[in-house]
Amino acid sequence: xxxxxxxxxxxxxxxxxxxxxxxxxxxxxxxxxxxxxxxxxxxxxxxxxxxxxxxxxxxxxxxxxxxxxxxxxxxxxxxxxxxxxxxxxxxx
Amino acid sequence: xxxxxxxxxxxxxxxxxxxxxxxxxxxxxxxxxxxxxxxxxxxxxxxxxxxxxxxxxxxxxxxxxxxxxxxxxxxxxxxxxxxxxxxxxxxxxxxxxxxxxxxxxxxxxxxxxxxxxxxxxxxxxxxxxxxxxxxxxxxxxxxxxxxxxxxxxxxxxxxxxxxxxxxxxxxxxxxxxxxxxxxxxxxxxxxxxxxxxxxxxxxxxxxxxxxxxxxxxxxxxxxxxxxxxxxxxxxxxxxxxxxxxxxxxxxxxxxxxxxxxxxxxxxxxxxxxxxxxxxxxxxxxxxxxxxxxxxxxxxxxxxxxxxxxxxxxxxxxxxxxxxxxxxxxxxxxxxxxxxxxxxxxxxxxxxxxxxxxxxxxxxxxxxxxxxxxxxxxxxxxxxxxxxxxxxxxxxxxxxxxxxxxxxxxxxxxxxxxxxxxxxxxxxxxxxxxxxxxxxxxxxxxxxxxxxxxxxxxxxxxxxxxxxxxxxxxxxxxxxxxxxxxxxxxxxxxxxxxxxxxxxxxxxxxxxxxxxxxxxxxxxxx
Numbered sequence: 001x002x003x004x005x006x007x008x009x010x011x012x013x014x015x016x017x018x019x020x021x022x023x024x025x026x027x028x029x030x031x032x033x034x035x036x037x038x039x040x041x042x043x044x045x046x047x048x049x050x051x052x053x054x055x056x057x058x059x060x061x062x063x064x065x066x067x068x069x070x071x072x073x074x075x076x077x078x079x080x081x082x083x084x085x086x087x088x089x090x091x092x
Numbered sequence: 093x094x095x096x097x098x099x100x101x102x103x104x105x106x107x108x109x110x111x112x113x114x115x116x117x118x119x120x121x122x123x124x125x126x127x128x129x130x131x132x133x134x135x136x137x138x139x140x141x142x143x144x145x146x147x148x149x150x151x152x153x154x155x156x157x158x159x160x161x162x163x164x165x166x167x168x169x170x171x172x173x174x175x176x177x178x179x180x181x182x183x184x185x186x187x188x189x190x191x192x193x194x195x196x197x198x199x200x201x202x203x204x205x206x207x208x209x210x211x212x213x214x215x216x217x218x219x220x221x222x223x224x225x226x227x228x229x230x231x232x233x234x235x236x237x238x239x240x241x242x243x244x245x246x247x248x249x250x251x252x253x254x255x256x257x258x259x260x261x262x263x264x265x266x267x268x269x270x271x272x273x274x275x276x277x278x279x280x281x282x283x284x285x286x287x288x289x290x291x292x293x294x295x296x297x298x299x300x301x302x303x304x305x306x307x308x309x310x311x312x313x314x315x316x317x318x319x320x321x322x323x324x325x326x327x328x329x330x331x332x333x334x335x336x337x338x339x340x341x342x343x344x345x346x347x348x349x350x351x352x353x354x355x356x357x358x359x360x361x362x363x364x365x366x367x368x369x370x371x372x373x374x375x376x377x378x379x380x381x382x383x384x385x386x387x388x389x390x391x392x393x394x395x396x397x398x399x400x401x402x403x404x405x406x407x408x409x410x411x412x413x414x415x416x417x418x419x420x421x422x423x424x425x426x427x428x429x430x431x432x433x434x435x436x437x438x439x440x441x442x443x444x445x446x447x448x449x450x451x452x453x454x455x456x457x458x459x460x461x462x463x464x465x466x467x468x469x470x471x472x473x474x475x476x477x478x479x480x481x482x483x484x485x486x487x488x489x490x491x492x493x494x495x496x497x498x499x500x501x502x503x504x505x506x507x508x509x510x511x512x513x514x515x516x517x518x519x520x521x522x523x524x525x526x527x528x529x530x531x532x533x534x535x536x537x538x539x540x541x542x543x544x545x546x547x548x549x550x551x552x553x554x555x556x557x558x559x560x561x562x563x564x565x566x567x568x569x570x571x572x573x574x575x576x577x578x579x580x581x582x583x584x585x586x587x588x589x590x591x592x593x594x595x596x597x598x599x600x601x602x603x604x605x606x607x608x609x610x611x612x613x614x615x616x617x
Binding site: 001002003004005006007008009010011035065066067068069070 | 265267268269270271272273274278281282287295296297298301319320321322324325326329330333334337358361363364368411412415416417418602605606607608
């Protein structure tokens with residue numbers, strides 16, 4: 001019997017659960033621009049569409065400092081604390 | 093040995109023998125192929141016959157087959173105990189067989205006899221007989237040699253000693269153990285478990301990992317880095333396991349650790365480097381005395397295959413990022429093409445062949461420091477061929493023209509470059525007393541283009557957008573833009589064979605705070 005040692009961090013990633021879909025959008029919605037070129041244009045268009053289709057919704061806009069790095073922890077906490085939904089925009 | 097280790101061993105009939113007991117004891121270690129052990133077996137048998145009723149005998153052989161042979165050869169009634177796992181031999185620090193431990197009824201060691209010294213044995217064993225109230229021993233001592241050295245114990249055989257150490261309770265190893273079934277193949281299993289970059293791996297057995305850990309003075313459980321994207325904690329032990337996988341020797345481990353520390357910084361941004369579709373990869377440059385200690389190749393074929401240290405250090409870094417950080421192609425690693433540098437890319441600077449301050453000294457370290465510097469590079473090495481230049485200005489001019497292609501000729505202020513200048517090219521610069529500052533300035537000079545020439549056109553849509561250009565006046569459009577935002581974004585090292593009027597360049601990724609900034613890390617002495 002050969003024994004080898006585990007080269008990984010030994011953490012089984014927690015199963016990521018998709019938030020239940022309610023079928024409608026209400027409350028506060030975060031629009032996160034990840035700072036890729038024209039991501040803001042995509043979000044502008046989505047915002048105008050959403051404001052028509054869900055007039056009671058409040059949209060909060062956020063911007064990541066750079067698309068090349070994970071969002072800072074403070075920004076993630078701020079978005080999570082202030083919103084019920086999030087739309088993250090990728091564009092090139 | 094303050095307290096004799098307890099044990100439980102079995103004889104060939106399955107009889108269980110446990111120490112300590114409440115009687116005096118004789119603990120012995122023998123092996124079949126040791127002539128001295130063979131010579132003393134009749135003596136041990138005689139002792140057993142005389143003292144067996146009052147003294148507990150624990151004579152352990154180091155192989156089960158050897159025990160059978162000794163028993164048959166000498167007609168033993170003394171039960172030989174099976175220590176083929178060598179755990180008890182190891183626990184008793186047995187280096188030589190035969191070793192005898194004379195133990196009192198209180199469990200305390202009274203005498204430890206190594207090899208055969210007849211008079212010493214006689215005195216100690218007659219003392220044991222007295223203590224056990226067994227009367228005088230009727231043994232023919234004179235028929236035994238006065239003195240015989242023993243043989244090496246199997247428990248100190250290099251092939252098994254590390255395994256025994258790993259099994260001992262004070263083992264520095266904490267990693268999860270994976271048992272490979274007898275019918276399984278360790279190499280295939282490691283592929284199946286996702287540990288590999290696609291090439292075969294060295295199985296990280298406890299013995300190999302323990303040997304690897306001897307390459308560093310750090311505690312095995314020290315966390316040296318936190319590796320994105322999973323933010324896995326890289327203990328020294330975990331880095332050592334990945335270094336074994338990659339084929340490193342123990343003395344390489346400090347370089348691997350320093351490299352991992354360098355890339356796991358916010359400046360270097362290894363998550364972005366691994367995740368980008370552009371296919372960037374860490375390139376490690378090693379400076380300082382460690383280059384010679386490890387026998388790294390800095391000359392012919394420096395950027396290619398053939399040297400174990402160059403190849404396995406870079407690979408160990410990548411495997412650690414994969415296994416500890418979870419950066420796996422198709423997962424968070426999203427490179428469009430990948431890149432052969434993602435297997436390994438690590439090389440030393442040939443400082444002794446350079447007329448200029450070496451990279452680590454330029455970056456603020458002392459010449460005698462051993463330092464690894466990590467760059468995020470998307471392409472390379474790209475050959476820059478100039479066999480005609482006879483002046484520094486010509487040669488650096490060629491470098492500037494070659495480097496203009498990095499990412500795209502119209503991509504100015506976008507990236508950085510790491511140049512590896514060959515010895516023949518170094519000599520050209522030396523003749524003109526051309527330093528690194530002059531090379532950088534010349535590259536910036538010849539690569540500078542008026543903004544008006546960097547506008548998207550019928551040839552290529554890349555460049556300044558036409559609408560933006562239309563809004564600029566003639567002065568703005570005439571402004572010269574060099575290839576690199578800062579001259580310091582041109583990194584220069586010396587390496588390569590003596591023959592060849594070529595230099596090499598690695599082209600960078602996104603440079604600066606939004607991308608990756610080179611990081612240097614001094615390693616432990």
